[in-house]
Amino acid sequence: MTNQQVNQSTSQLLYTLQIADNALIIGHRISEWCGHGPILEQDIAITNTSLDHLGQARSLYQHAADMFNALPAEQKNTLFTSTALQTKINKGENIDEDDLAYLRDSWDFRNVLLTEQPNKDWAYTIVRSFFYDAFNYYFYTELQKSKDTVFAAVAEKSLKEVTYHLRWSSEWMIRLGDGTDESKARMQEALDNRWAYTGEMFEATEADKAMLAEGIGVDLAAIKTKWMQHVTTVIEEATLTLPANNWMHSGGKECRHSENLGFVLAEMQFMQRAYPDMEW
Amino acid sequence: MPAITTTQVYDWLQQVTDPEVPVLTILDLGIVRDVRIADDEVTVAITPTYSGCPAMDVIGINIRMALMSRGFKKVHIEQQLSPAWTTDWMTEDGKRKLKEYGIAPPVRKTSDNPLALFEDDNIPCPRCNSEHTELVSRFGPTSCKSLYKCLDCKEPFEHFKCH
Ligand SMILES: [Zn+2]
Secondary structure, eight states: OOHHHHHHHHHHHHHHHHHHHHHHHHHHHHHTTTTTOSSHHHHHHHHHHHHHHHHHHHHHHHHHHHHHHTSOHHHHTTTOOOHHHHHHHHTTOOOOHHHHHHSOOGGGOOOOHHHHSOOOSHHHHHHHHHHHHHHHHHHHHHHTTOSSHHHHHHHHHHHHHHHHHHHHHHHHHHHHHTSOHHHHHHHHHHHHHHGGGSGGGGOOOHHHHHHHHTTSSOOHHHHHHHHHHHHHHHHHHTTOOOOOOOOOOOOGGGTOOOHHHHHHHHHHSHHHHHSTTOOO | OOOOOHHHHHHHHTTOBOSSSTTSBHHHHTOEEEEEEETTEEEEEEOOSSTTOTHHHHHHHHHHHHHHTTTOOEEEEEEOOSSOOOGGGSOHHHHHHHHHHTEEOOOSOTTTSOOOTTOOOOOOOTTTOOSOEEEEESOOSSTTEEEEEETTTOOEEEEEOOO
């Protein structure tokens, strides 16, 4: 590999992790509802969407692992600083999708902060899903055109699933927003509190910029307009008020996370960390 | 090692069923994309119905078992993502079996006839054929199904989503 190829491959790998980490972390958060949903049908619905996210994450981590394993040894040592993963890399072993999910610490994760926010209650959960599903819908629509054939295939497959997710979360926005005084007030509170996490989804990292230039990635500025349109339409239909503040949190895509991610990982990675290399 | 043809392999695969909808074989579902034979090795390419469908691993094992019981030890299961699976690939026989089993089959070819974001299909009741039905939940007990109820015979039923 030439230096230029190594750089492109590294950007592509980090880009893959951005997408995969979003899918894994939102999928895990949503799965926390399993057995706790407000009614059986919705418990089942939200758990179904969680499975879709985890399946998408798995395909993408496999792709990331393949790219990583093809990198020159010296480059492999510069990408992660999580001890458990680095130990494996130092032994010269190939990594796989499970290693990426279970052996990285929070500072090697690239998901947006929105995905790691706690469920709190049904209103906060729906609002988080709604913002994210709308993003995912337009993101995967564009990613279908990627020059990376794995991205294009995952996007084509995922888009069908994400369409159901967006319909579901949009309907709940409307049902609860245009519902009782209590449900409306709680939705508005969730909306106001989670709004400041939406800007980061459209912030372009170095990997985003490099992949867009290569025809592999998605133009985030272009999908932001479509996202805003959908979000505004649904919020109006839900008789809720779009928050006016423009100040946005950021950092997740650059591996700077809130303490929330640590709690997610502590639960998700427990078995693999307590019993390294366990299988079942 | 017996010499075999892909036709024979397809015959055997016709006996492998979907663990979540046991009236359907994997061929009825349309998830078998390719069968290749090289010497004593058989490769079966399957495509997942949904990204996180937990039945895919079980289906892979069942394919392996079906071929091993016929004497084939080297069986590769390949996961193929593209083109993405669609219920358009479900056989007519499969749709008939679904209906007899009490699950409303997909009603529309998704490729020529995609739904707008907030549109819904009108799904007839698999028991009384009434079109007077109501969506209860977009998500059923498995990813591929949604829940409906019939407003005439009053029975709840599952619908295999047009996907
Ligand atoms: Zn009926």
